[in-house]
Amino acid sequence: MSITLERNNLNKIKTLKVIQSEVKNTNQIALSVDCVIFGFDENKLKVLLIRSDLKKFQSKWSLLGDLISENEELDASAYRILKQRTGLNDVYLEQVHTFGGLSRHPAGRVVTVAYCSLINIQHHQLNIFDNELHWHDIDNVTDLAFDHQQIFDTCYKRLQKRIQEHPLGFNLLPKKFSLRELQNLYEAILDTKMDRRNFRKKFFAMDFLIDLGEIEKDVPHRPGKLYKFNYGKYEKKKKKWVGIDF
Amino acid sequence: MSITLERNNLNKIKTLKVIQSEVKNTNQIALSVDCVIFGFDENKLKVLLIRSDLKKFQSKWSLLGDLISENEELDASAYRILKQRTGLNDVYLEQVHTFGGLSRHPAGRVVTVAYCSLINIQHHQLNIFDNELHWHDIDNVTDLAFDHQQIFDTCYKRLQKRIQEHPLGFNLLPKKFSLRELQNLYEAILDTKMDRRNFRKKFFAMDFLIDLGEIEKDVPHRPGKLYKFNYGKYEKKKKKWVGIDF
DNA sequence: AAATATTGTGTGTATTTTACACATTAAATT
């Protein structure tokens, strides 16, 4: 739930308590989506947050979200938020978890479906119509409004897990990227350092990177080669699974 | 959504379409939980299903579920179903995915939160008050009612993934089990054959199995040793993560 | 006592992971 909900739908929500008693026998519940939108810039993992304007959460930041409307698919609702806020259409989006704590929203019961989204922070236009929408460094994300800290933590952990097993990360990079950029991305997301030679060996061994025959521009040192990810080849050859390991 | 919903709440649901128009401005939606309850018996992975009594789904099987009530946590709702149907309290339960297809339920829009549950099929009492509740072999599960086939498939895939990375499987076995039983479980869930010696080596190397100093009874061959899983040790030593691999 | 069926164990090979150092290149500086 986010400012969007708060602004666009606050009146509706405020009437929930009244209406809930009327519809109690139908067990109907307000449903929202909240999007944890990740970006990558200046070698840091970022998340897009908006300032809450609920008094209760004054000065706190919250995720982007909105109520799901009656005739809207869940994924469609998340895409709608993304489009509204970033102007982007084809973005990576994954449903992560549904949060239904009874008092997670002060205006009444709202169950929210959390989505994790990855966007290319360069290639988008933020619709900052209220000047309250900002990219935050991951490590500064604390004490969000509502239960959004929990939602954020869940989505961030999911991202850490999935980026190791699936080629998600490329959604955060420019279409053409250097291996250094790729490694910086992994190091930022996993919050770790990796050996450069072994990292390269790993990715070259996978054989999903296409050498574009181009090199970086405007770097103050020897420029690296540029690559793009070969999704077609990946889809054909991807691993079935690994083995027992815990 | 299941027979429970159908029977206990069908009348409520049938009024949804009317009421939805009244509460449209609140965007309220009916919410349910559906549980994919797995068991393991006779070396086969089983799932607990109930026969649908909706005319539309005559003779089809469906998952166990019910509407979430207004003041009920999501997990609590799933636990309620499990308790009702299996009599079991402390069971493995994991939220998997939320399904919100607009026409997934014939009576109106119902968004459902799917849970995956693992129970020890020996240690429970089925509340088969309607004789329509049965354990089905996994490989016979086709053409379920509603969108339950999709929900089942999603939960089964999730189980296959998670059993390789976490010690879930023991929830399906008796407290004391032989390595053969454990291997049979893995082979059933992953639908594969494994080398017996390497399987043993793997688990002994993890060092999470406690040798109980007992042996199997009533087997028509040399009895194997019995073990239990050392959850305490696992919690302390479990892997942080693995590495990039896709 | 023999036959049967399953448990329990070890070793060599292939593969994967890890640790680690030096030559190369382009830009910036002198």
Place this chain on the structure above:
DNA sequence: AATTTAATGTGTAAAATACACACAATATTT
């Protein structure tokens, strides 16, 4: 133009892990 700087690009040896595979031991059944 020569030097410095800062990053790219590459290879190899050791260690750890995964895999393939065969035979002796034990309890039950006949």
